[in-house]
Amino acid sequence: MPHRTFLWFILPSLTAMFLFIAMPIVSVIVQSLFVAHEQVLVTVENCGPFGCTQETRVDREATAALREAQPLGRFNGLGTYVNRSHLATAELAQAWQSRESLGQFLGQLMNLPFYRALAFTLSFTFIVTPLVLVLGLAIALGVNGLPRLLRGPTIFFSLLPMIVTPLIGSLVLFWMIDAQGVIGATLQILFDDPNLSLKASPALTWLTLFVYGVWHSAPFAFIVFYAGLQTVPAETLEAAMIDGATRWQRVRYVVIPHLMPLAVFITLMQLMDNFRVFEPIVGFQAQASATSLSYLIYSHLRGDVQQFGSAAATSVLTILGVAILLTPVLIRTWRDFNRKRA
Amino acid sequence: MTMKKLSTLTALTVILGASGAFADCGISAGRVSILSNDFPALQAMAAGAAECASATVAVSANQTTEHRDIQVAALTANPAEYTSAIVANSSIVPLMNEGLIRPLDDLIAQYAPDLPQLNRITIDGQVMAVAFMANAQHLFVRDDVLAQIGASAPSSYEDVLDVLAKIRDAGMMAHPFAMNTAAGWNLGEEFVNMYMGFGGELFEAGSAAPAINNATGLATLEMLAALNEYANPDFLTFDSNATQALWESGELAVAYMWGSRGGAVLDDENSTPVVTGNTSLIAAPTVGGGSLPASTLWWDGFTIAANISDEDAAATFQALMHGLRPEVISANNNAAVWLMDGYTPGAPAAGVAATANAGARPYPMLPYVGLMHTALGNELAQFLQGQESAEQALADVEAAYIAAAREQGFLQ
Numbered sequence: 001m002p003h004r005t006f007l008w009f010i011l012p013s014l015t016a017m018f019l020f021i022a023m024p025i026v027s028v029i030v031q032s033l034f035v036a037h038e039q040v041l042v043t044v045e046n047c048g049p050f051g052c053t054q055e056t057r058v059d060r061e062a063t064a065a066l067r068e069a070q071p072l073g074r075f076n077g078l079g080t081y082v083n084r085s086h087l088a089t090a091e092l093a094q095a096w097q098s099r100e101s102l103g104q105f106l107g108q109l110m111n112l113p114f115y116r117a118l119a120f121t122l123s124f125t126f127i128v129t130p131l132v133l134v135l136g137l138a139i140a141l142g143v144n145g146l147p148r149l150l151r152g153p154t155i156f157f158s159l160l161p162m163i164v165t166p167l168i169g170s171l172v173l174f175w176m177i178d179a180q181g182v183i184g185a186t187l188q189i190l191f192d193d194p195n196l197s198l199k200a201s202p203a204l205t206w207l208t209l210f211v212y213g214v215w216h217s218a219p220f221a222f223i224v225f226y227a228g229l230q231t232v233p234a235e236t237l238e239a240a241m242i243d244g245a246t247r248w249q250r251v252r253y254v255v256i257p258h259l260m261p262l263a264v265f266i267t268l269m270q271l272m273d274n275f276r277v278f279e280p281i282v283g284f285q286a287q288a289s290a291t292s293l294s295y296l297i298y299s300h301l302r303g304d305v306q307q308f309g310s311a312a313a314t315s316v317l318t319i320l321g322v323a324i325l326l327t328p329v330l331i332r333t334w335r336d337f338n339r340k341r342a
Numbered sequence: 343m344t345m346k347k348l349s350t351l352t353a354l355t356v357i358l359g360a361s362g363a364f365a366d367c368g369i370s371a372g373r374v375s376i377l378s379n380d381f382p383a384l385q386a387m388a389a390g391a392a393e394c395a396s397a398t399v400a401v402s403a404n405q406t407t408e409h410r411d412i413q414v415a416a417l418t419a420n421p422a423e424y425t426s427a428i429v430a431n432s433s434i435v436p437l438m439n440e441g442l443i444r445p446l447d448d449l450i451a452q453y454a455p456d457l458p459q460l461n462r463i464t465i466d467g468q469v470m471a472v473a474f475m476a477n478a479q480h481l482f483v484r485d486d487v488l489a490q491i492g493a494s495a496p497s498s499y500e501d502v503l504d505v506l507a508k509i510r511d512a513g514m515m516a517h518p519f520a521m522n523t524a525a526g527w528n529l530g531e532e533f534v535n536m537y538m539g540f541g542g543e544l545f546e547a548g549s550a551a552p553a554i555n556n557a558t559g560l561a562t563l564e565m566l567a568a569l570n571e572y573a574n575p576d577f578l579t580f581d582s583n584a585t586q587a588l589w590e591s592g593e594l595a596v597a598y599m600w601g602s603r604g605g606a607v608l609d610d611e612n613s614t615p616v617v618t619g620n621t622s623l624i625a626a627p628t629v630g631g632g633s634l635p636a637s638t639l640w641w642d643g644f645t646i647a648a649n650i651s652d653e654d655a656a657a658t659f660q661a662l663m664h665g666l667r668p669e670v671i672s673a674n675n676n677a678a679v680w681l682m683d684g685y686t687p688g689a690p691a692a693g694v695a696a697t698a699n700a701g702a703r704p705y706p707m708l709p710y711v712g713l714m715h716t717a718l719g720n721e722l723a724q725f726l727q728g729q730e731s732a733e734q735a736l737a738d739v740e741a742a743y744i745a746a747a748r749e750q751g752f753l754q
Contacts, residue, residue, distance in 0.1 A: 304712030
């Protein structure tokens, strides 16, 4: 394709990407460097149904004048990035100097909101992603071995967890694992412990969220692998059978290498998706035990006071996190691409 | 006058009478658009206001529990998306900070000169909101359970602990207590209530500097932890819907819940006569030998957007007052603790009235209290899970609040 044609061909999507991806990211980066104006406070008398009190309020005219002068707010540089709500460099340095043991330092680290969220986000990403790959492949191989008549219905039911909206799916499970719910009550009987609750302890909450993550994403891996399985060359498989390969050896040495590019694709998608884990935390009301970077952004922007600077800084850190996570996979893909071209 | 003419006249009168609701509002033209929370009392008010709709008056309402998150953006637009935001003590603050609501003095003088002082939320001499209902968290107790262990209704949290211990020792219930302790806003509110009961101040006088990291704060956390020993281990996920369901299922003997749930708890839906018949709503208890109930008083009221025309503002004010007229209030008597004419306090209001009469303080209307509330809600869960000390939890709250307050320009 001539370069000119190619350019015209991708111009619409390039424009859309610039407008809806690049511009917002630039705006978020700019936002993260600024904080709100100094608030001019005055004390006034407030009266209501429960009597009068002297209370502080913002002097709106004075604050509006400050805002007029600098519409973006006060320039804070990287101040927001290093404060306690984010990278907490000062708190970290202090914890490191006063540490008595590595465990105690890690305890201090987990006490800071950003690192607590990062710990869960990374655990979720690195536990759920491989399990999704393995389980997805297993389901695909299983379904592929079914008689043709049963395949359609099985595929439909296997896809259900992905079809259900994440928030609804997690709410349904949240009610099922309630102490009064069908799963929660069964577990209490099985383990003979009337106080067993999947919602109470952080460890069990994490476990529940991981299980939910695998349940929700496995169908995606399954359907991609299943499509790939239809393209595995029959000659190679037959040759392997003649050579006396067992079913496991055929999977290991013929099917898996053939599906490798798909596995890389699923890994990429899953790393990105799982790093942004958010809905299950809301659905499972898990914020006491588990928060993620996306949940932090949501929490900054909720409530009576919206902290745009904080939310922007966490967003930029999340983008950086995704970039770091994807780099190894992308480098690998690039090398493969170059090798094939050469 | 012939019979035919007479019957025509009668028919005309009937038609006029049927459309009397329009005429009552007395609005010639304008736009009425309401943004509010979503519960039965507000639904009744919005339905009352909707009666003012006519060919020249458009009335619409967006009732959502997420109203606080959209109100600032929606009222910043010019003209504002909503002509009125229904607010409470805390959610009026961001609208005030941004100057998004207009003073109501002229509208009150013109359309509701008899409005009692009680309903006028006056800030720095100007009426900024019309309060129409009150709310507070207080105790719900099961009289039959208390009678079985031979206890009277508890008046202090120390009594509550005593009662709970007896119930558990008697083997009646494993988890007889609940309060709204879902991590986040609910948990923050429980801290504020208990801390107020101990007589604490959230901030140093006249400044945004935090003042919670002290002995009062520690006592507050210890009491919250002691109470939740008697709660179901899931307690960090309990919001109002969860505690109400637990109460109605008969699994609780003592609970600390919002007064606005009283009507739904006492009605004959979703519960058994044993539970509803033995439920009493009583004042929030005192704590630590203090004299004030450990609760904060809340009002709900309407505001009118600044970025709308005077015609729309007048139409909105009249429509909302129409939605709050005595007939609407008396028809929905048990939906809330109304502060309006037409209200007869009944059993569902007993708890809020007792709490207010005992001298509970209103939730502070400070511009930075939302940041403190958020910090409390986010940082206290680890302490209640037994993962960190009370001292550490308070230090975390303080540090989280200071970081947020610096970012918002309240602290330097």
